[in-house]
Structures are given as C-alpha cells and as structure tokens.
Amino acid sequence: MTDTTAHTDHHDQPRGLARWIFTTNHKEIGTLYLIFSLTMFIVGGAMAMIIRAELFSPGLQLVNPEFFNQMTTMHALIMIFGAVMPAFVGLANWMVPLMIGAPDMALPRMNNWSFWILPFAFLMLLSTLFMPSGAPASGWTLYPPLSLQGGNSFAFVIFAIHLMGISSIMGAINIIATILNMRAPNMTLLRMPLFVWTWLITAFLLIAVMPVLAGAVTMLLTDRFFDTSFFNAAGGGDPVMYQHIFWFFGHPEVYIMILPAFGIISEIIPTFSRKRLFGYTSMVYATASIAFLSFIVWAHHMFTVGMPLGASLFFMYATMIIAVPTGIKIFNWVSTMWRGSMSFETPMLFAIAFVILFTIGGLSGVMLAIVPADFQYHDTYFVVAHFHYVLVTGAIFAIMAAAYYWLPKWTGYMYDERLGKIHFWLSTISVNVLFFPQHYLGLAGMPRRIPDYSVQFAEFNMISSLGGFVFGLSQLLFVWIVIKCARGGEKATARVWEGSRGLEWTVPSPAPLHTFDEPPLVDDSVTAHKDELT
Amino acid sequence: MKRTNELIVGLAMAAVITVITLGVFAVGDNMTPGVTPFSRDVYQLHMIVLGIVTVIGILVFAAMFTSIYLHRKSRGAEAAKFTHSARAEVIWTVIPILILVAMAIPATRVLIDMEDTSGAEMNIKVTGYQWLWRYEYLDHGIDFYSALDRRSNAARQIGSGISPREVENYLLEVDNRMVVPINTRIKLNLTSDDVIHSWWVPDLGWKRDAIPGTVNEAWTLIEEPGIYRGQCAELCGKDHGFMPIVVEAVTPEQFRAWVASRTDDQAAVAAVEPVTEWDRERLMSHGREIYDAQCAACHQPDGSGMLPAFPALAGSAVVNGALSDHIDIVINGRVGTAMAAFGNRLEAHDIAATITYTRNAFGNQTGDLIQPIEIERLLGRDLDSGVAGPVTGAGRK
Numbered sequence: 001m002t003d004t005t006a007h008t009d010h011h012d013q014p015r016g017l018a019r020w021i022f023t024t025n026h027k028e029i030g031t032l033y034l035i036f037s038l039t040m041f042i043v044g045g046a047m048a049m050i051i052r053a054e055l056f057s058p059g060l061q062l063v064n065p066e067f068f069n070q071m072t073t074m075h076a077l078i079m080i081f082g083a084v085m086p087a088f089v090g091l092a093n094w095m096v097p098l099m100i101g102a103p104d105m106a107l108p109r110m111n112n113w114s115f116w117i118l119p120f121a122f123l124m125l126l127s128t129l130f131m132p133s134g135a136p137a138s139g140w141t142l143y144p145p146l147s148l149q150g151g152n153s154f155a156f157v158i159f160a161i162h163l164m165g166i167s168s169i170m171g172a173i174n175i176i177a178t179i180l181n182m183r184a185p186n187m188t189l190l191r192m193p194l195f196v197w198t199w200l201i202t203a204f205l206l207i208a209v210m211p212v213l214a215g216a217v218t219m220l221l222t223d224r225f226f227d228t229s230f231f232n233a234a235g236g237g238d239p240v241m242y243q244h245i246f247w248f249f250g251h252p253e254v255y256i257m258i259l260p261a262f263g264i265i266s267e268i269i270p271t272f273s274r275k276r277l278f279g280y281t282s283m284v285y286a287t288a289s290i291a292f293l294s295f296i297v298w299a300h301h302m303f304t305v306g307m308p309l310g311a312s313l314f315f316m317y318a319t320m321i322i323a324v325p326t327g328i329k330i331f332n333w334v335s336t337m338w339r340g341s342m343s344f345e346t347p348m349l350f351a352i353a354f355v356i357l358f359t360i361g362g363l364s365g366v367m368l369a370i371v372p373a374d375f376q377y378h379d380t381y382f383v384v385a386h387f388h389y390v391l392v393t394g395a396i397f398a399i400m401a402a403a404y405y406w407l408p409k410w411t412g413y414m415y416d417e418r419l420g421k422i423h424f425w426l427s428t429i430s431v432n433v434l435f436f437p438q439h440y441l442g443l444a445g446m447p448r449r450i451p452d453y454s455v456q457f458a459e460f461n462m463i464s465s466l467g468g469f470v471f472g473l474s475q476l477l478f479v480w481i482v483i484k485c486a487r488g489g490e491k492a493t494a495r496v497w498e499g500s501r502g503l504e505w506t507v508p509s510p511a512p513l514h515t516f517d518e519p520p521l522v523d524d525s526v527t528a529h530k531d532e533l534t
Numbered sequence: 535m536k537r538t539n540e541l542i543v544g545l546a547m548a549a550v551i552t553v554i555t556l557g558v559f560a561v562g563d564n565m566t567p568g569v570t571p572f573s574r575d576v577y578q579l580h581m582i583v584l585g586i587v588t589v590i591g592i593l594v595f596a597a598m599f600t601s602i603y604l605h606r607k608s609r610g611a612e613a614a615k616f617t618h619s620a621r622a623e624v625i626w627t628v629i630p631i632l633i634l635v636a637m638a639i640p641a642t643r644v645l646i647d648m649e650d651t652s653g654a655e656m657n658i659k660v661t662g663y664q665w666l667w668r669y670e671y672l673d674h675g676i677d678f679y680s681a682l683d684r685r686s687n688a689a690r691q692i693g694s695g696i697s698p699r700e701v702e703n704y705l706l707e708v709d710n711r712m713v714v715p716i717n718t719r720i721k722l723n724l725t726s727d728d729v730i731h732s733w734w735v736p737d738l739g740w741k742r743d744a745i746p747g748t749v750n751e752a753w754t755l756i757e758e759p760g761i762y763r764g765q766c767a768e769l770c771g772k773d774h775g776f777m778p779i780v781v782e783a784v785t786p787e788q789f790r791a792w793v794a795s796r797t798d799d800q801a802a803v804a805a806v807e808p809v810t811e812w813d814r815e816r817l818m819s820h821g822r823e824i825y826d827a828q829c830a831a832c833h834q835p836d837g838s839g840m841l842p843a844f845p846a847l848a849g850s851a852v853v854n855g856a857l858s859d860h861i862d863i864v865i866n867g868r869v870g871t872a873m874a875a876f877g878n879r880l881e882a883h884d885i886a887a888t889i890t891y892t893r894n895a896f897g898n899q900t901g902d903l904i905q906p907i908e909i910e911r912l913l914g915r916d917l918d919s920g921v922a923g924p925v926t927g928a929g930r931k
Contacts, residue, residue, distance in 0.1 A: 057702065058699070093818060137772070138769065138771075143729075143730060143768075145730070151871075158592055230701065233747020234746075274613040277617070278616070278619075279618045279619075280617065280619060283622055285675060304742055305743045305750075306743060306745070306751070313645065320637070321634070330594060334598050335622070337602070337605065338614075339613070341606070341612055342601070342611070343607045346605075352598075360591065363588075366583065367584060371641060372579055372645050375576065376580070378741060379768055439562065441563070447766070447774075449769040450765070450775030460563070524780075
C-alpha cells in the first residue's frame, strides 16, 4: 500500500525523476500519457486562441499571414498527434488491463519506449517555430507542391512525424498483444467492455495506416531534399497521388480518433442509466464495420481534385453507407438511456453532450458526402465546423467524460462535482458559440485557412472568437479540477459510481500499483455488458 | 400510462426542438442558390439533405430528451432490464438505408450533369499562380492576369491604418475581372503554374482545384448579368486569403464590345514591344508597375522582404551582384522556396523592366539597364542566340 499512496502524489517521489523515466508499470505510463496529452492540449489550444484572435475582426491585426498558416498547421498536428491520440493511448494503458483482469500490458518495456519517444518528437516539432525557415505552414495535410516550398525545418517536421508514427505503432502492437493474450479466464471476446473492443479495432487501424503516412512523408522528404519527383509534375510525378496516399491514412486516422470515444461513451451511459448497454453485439459489429468502411472512403476528402465520374460516385456511396453503422450506435445509446434510472454526474453530462453534438457533426458529414453539394462545402468553414463538432465535442468531450469517470479510480479521491458541472456547462455552451456559427460562414462562402476575410463575414467570426476564448479559458478550470482531485478530497469507494459494472471497479480506489496478480473470477455478474444474443 | 406519458412528453420535446432548430436556421446564413442551372440544382440538393438530416436529428434528440426528462433517478424511475430488440435494430438499419438511397439518386443525377463538359460555346483557360489568376480566352486571343485590387491590398497590410469596412468589396475585388457573356455554355480549363489552388465562385455552384501538370475541366452557364465574387479555396501559401476571383457576366453585345477593346489594347502592346530600345525612365516606371503586382506581396513594396521566408531586395547580394545570377533566379525561380519561375509567366519586357527597377530602387544603385531584347534571347524564344541552354540549366538549386 505504500506504493499506492506514493503513486497518487507523484510530484514528491522519493525515487525522483528516474522512477518515471524507467517505469514499466501500465498505470504510471498511462498517467504519463495523460499528463503529456493535457500539456499538448493547452499548447495546441493556445495556438487556436491566436487563430481566433486574428479572426476576431476583418483586417490583419496581430500576426502576418505566414505565421497564421504556421499556427493552423501546428494547431492541427499538435491536437491530433499530441492531444487526442496520446489521451486515448493513456486511457488504454490505464484501463485495458484493469478491464480485462490482466496484471499489466503484455510488453511493458516497449510501453515505456512508446511513451518516451513522444516528448522528443513534439519538442522537435515545436522547435521548428524557432528555426530560420519557420514551422510548417502548408496545413497538417502537407500537400505538395506547397509543402515542398518550406525551408530546411521541413526535415525536422518529417522526422517528428516518423517518431510519432513509431510510437503509435508500438502502442497499437502492445494493446493488441495485451487484449488477445492477457484476458482473465472467462473474459471471452464478446464479454469484453466496449472500450476494450473499440481499442482493439483502433489498434489494427493504427498498424494498417501509420506506415502509409510514413511512406507519404518520406516521399515528400526525398522530393524536397534528394531531387526525386514523386509529386512533382515537371518530373513526371503527380501532386494528386500524394492526396490519395495521405487520405488512405487520413480517413482511418479520423476513426482512430473517434472509435475509442465510442467505447468510452458505451461504458459511461450504462453506468449512469443503471441499465446494461443496449445491443452490445451490434455495437461491436457496427464498430468493426465502421473500421472496414474507413479504408474505402478516403477520396471524399478530395472530391474537387477532378476525379473520374465513376470514382466520385463510388466514394459518395461508400461514404453515405457509414451513416448506417454510426446511426446504429447512436440509436443504441439512446435506447440504453430509455427507461433507465438516470443521474447526471459530470461524466454523464459530457457523455450526453457527446451524443447530441457528435450526432450534429455526423449529420453534417452526411451532407458533405453528397458530391455536388460538396463542391460548395469543400474547403470552407462548413467543413471546419463539421470536423470540430466531431473532434472537439466528439473525441475531446469523450476524453473529458472518461477523465471525470475514472479520476476517482486513479487518484482515490472524488473530483469536485460542483466545479465539474461548471466546467461542463461553460464548455458546452461556449463550444457551440464557437463552432455553430462556422456552419453559416462556410455556407455564406468563407474559405478555410485564411487569416483575413471580407467584412460580410465579420459578425459570425466575432461571435465564434468570443465562444473560442470562453472555451479556451474553461479548459484551465479543467486543469485545476484535475490537480485538486489529485491532491485530495472526498475518499472514493472501490465502486465509485452506484451503477458501475466491470472488473476495474472491483479493485480499490486508488487502484494499487499492481492489480490482478491473480486472475479474477469473471462471470456475467461482474462484466459491464451482457447481451442476450450472445 | 407509461407509454402515454412518453408519447406526450416526446411530442412536446419534438415541438420544442423543432422551434429551436428553426430559430437557429433563421438567424444564420445559408448557401446561395446562385445564378446557373447547376448552382440551383446544388442548392436544392443541399436543402433536401439538410431537411432530411434535420428531421432525423429532431427525432433522435426528442427521444433522448424524453428519456432524460422521464427516466431519471430523481423522479424515482426504476431501470428496465431489456438489452436488445431484434425488431428495433432491423428497423433502424433498414430505414436509414432507404433514406440514403433516396438522397443518392438526385445527387447522382446532378453530378453526371456537372461532369459532362461537352457542347462548350466558349473556352477559357484559368491558371493559378501564387497569388493571382490568369485568364486566357482561347477563342478570342485574350490573355490577362487578375490580382487583388490596390485598395484592398493597401488596407490588408498589418498596421495599414485603413479600416476594411471603408474599402468597397474588401478582399473580393480584382484589378481585371473575368468578363463573360450570359446564357453561354462556357468551359473552364483549370490548371496551375506552381502549387495547388482552387477556383471557387459560390454563385456558379462549384469549386474545382487548379493543379500543376493537370488540366481540370468544368463548365458554367450564367443566366443573369451581374458581378459574382469568390476566392481561392485551397491553401496555397501566405497570400492564399488574398487572391479573389471576380466574374462579370454581361450581355453578349457588351461582351463583344469588351473583346474588341481588349484585343485592340493587346495588339497595340504587341506591335511595339520586342524591337524597341527602352530608356531608363520607361524601364523604371514599367518595372515598378510589374514589381508592385507580381513581387511586392513577398518582397514588399519597399524591397524590405519578410524574413525568414522572403529575403529583402534592398541591399541584397543577388540584386547588387552579378547580373546573370539575378536574371537566372527571376527566370527560373528557386527550387524549395516560393520564388516562382517568371520566365513562363511574364513577357520579356516585363522581366527586363522589373530587374532594372529592382537594381535601381530601394537604395540599390547598380545603374544597370536591362533591355527586353536581352531577356528575349535568354528565354530561348530567339533560338539562334544559343544562350538559352546554359541559363535555364544553371543555378536551379
């Protein structure tokens, strides 16, 4: 138990920094990932504040266009690879072994390495801001030929992306190995919590597509520095080929950032509805279908590049089909709530906001799938609104929900419920003020990635910026809530929530450093989900 | 009793959410129906799909809020035990598929119409550059560049002191508009000379990427005279936000008059340029004009540049150094930077004048005068000179 108490207060470790550098414990590594992710969330958020400050009114006031482009590019790279993905990996590290009754991850040393690559990768990426040729400014998609106009700092960007990819692949291998080999007896695949299921599928997506990204950026590297012409039309290459390769990675990447969120929501809603998840089996199959479809819809990001008619039609139909399994998930969540006995603690509030706002993002996604209409929507603020609804009120709200849901298990203390609710309402109202008007801006004709705009767009941009500032500041409250909870508060019970089910709630709070040294007994009375169909 | 309650609350929730949704739609902007048959089709598709997804959203949210209102612990609700319903799951798989098919049919029809670029009565080649457009009227021999107008360009500089609200059509006005006749089926051939751009005028109903090494085809038929404004829609570097598109649709008679005046202008220029010797004053004044339009966005009107990406020309080693190196960079560009190859973009006299101007302005005092005929030779248009080979080959790195 001495280890346990020490764990909750890691700022005063007797063994100091070395403990964190050399740790192979899944809980400590999970904590490292989560702290890293929160740090990057603040850094990427600060960049978003610069963007919204410049867009507060027409005319250029604060930054020059080149720096503005660096901000939009870095904001995306940091939020995607630095905030959202490491947060999910951190949650997987902490929760997957606890949820399947395993003592640790299958490959603990690799686990240490996959984390410790990340700080160096992001230091290198951020250091380009201070290099003579500046940070990348061609958008996170790095489309050539524009990205090839960057200076020598481009090599650092590509190396940083390679490191992030290596980290992700190792993390994914570890998660698959853990889930497939280390489940407690009787924890059959179709008894696993949905968070575990969604992560298993996500991990396969990661292994499939991160090498594709690595290949794409390596070709950029050789085009830029070694005179190849993969994407250079004058040398017989094709800039559009890059887009096909990039989005073959990029679309599954979108689902890498949302499938674990589906898993989190599928854990939280049953707990606070005091009712088992509706349609567990169909949830699993829907997740797998979405993952499969993610490989055959990539070109819907590039309907305006001038594809043959047949290709446009194929990608339109395939994209529309995704609405079916996604719809199943949403209907299942609502059915789980239906005739439950709900209470509305902060995790549940974020989960409900997720279902509503992610649905809005999904419905605008159906609109974007319609190719002729996409000729108008593409590369406008309508798209910016769409993917921020999916990624901020989708992925990030799910991560917030997960943090509130499991913080008592991690720290042994309840977070401050009153502050949590204030954080929820501030975030939810401001995020809609921030992103909803961007639908209007896009429909009215405002392109994305511009530092200045015509005065007809002034009002909605000002509203959006005001929402952005409030949303940004609200997240500082979240940081304080987490710190406060780590320091102390009301003692958490092992079960924490009245309606919680699953193996993670059978261990004490805070979870001791080593759990499930002996495999637990698993039957339907302890598992989170039970579907009569299985 | 329970079911009746749920039904009543559900209807009330649906009514409230519908009112909120209509309010949200009413305060916002919507897509323009535009002025072409295609843009109207797109607008209709947009409205149909928006309507369908709105109804779906209202139904889902009404069910959810009904549950949140009725099935809460604080009202003493007891949790039911059901965990699946095969019938419900089949229904909410099949119905969405039918809705999607219903949306796909009109979408397919409109797309097939858009992709058919045959039967063009007029052809315009549109080329994107960092950061301006070039329009070549293939049937009329008209060829010109179109860049952000001077007033917007002055106002958009940091610390310009000019309020964007005082500039008419801020950032949506150009020096030379693309003039086209109404009721004419026009084919646009889009390409780019440097990076990927995207040509977008919302009133025409589409955008299409302009990609180096590729010619993309699209068509339009504008039905109402008017001025239609748009912007580049694909990130193309620092001035991506500052390369607007303005289409002026006029009657066929007005268009013929415009063609005549344009053709006269171009003929007048072409008649005198290549052979004459230009004096210093003419080189400097023409050079300044071209510099302000083509170079000042990066190197700045006073030649101070924008470090780190865009070097200063004032006191620059290249501009004050060997003439041949300077000419080489202007003609061939510099790989790995935004410095374009102006050799295939500007006329010889434009290049000569601009180089003369930069070597004798911003405090540079080389005293060099470069004649159009010298550049003409280097560009290889005068094949006998034999100078073109080494210059185009050298110094591309």
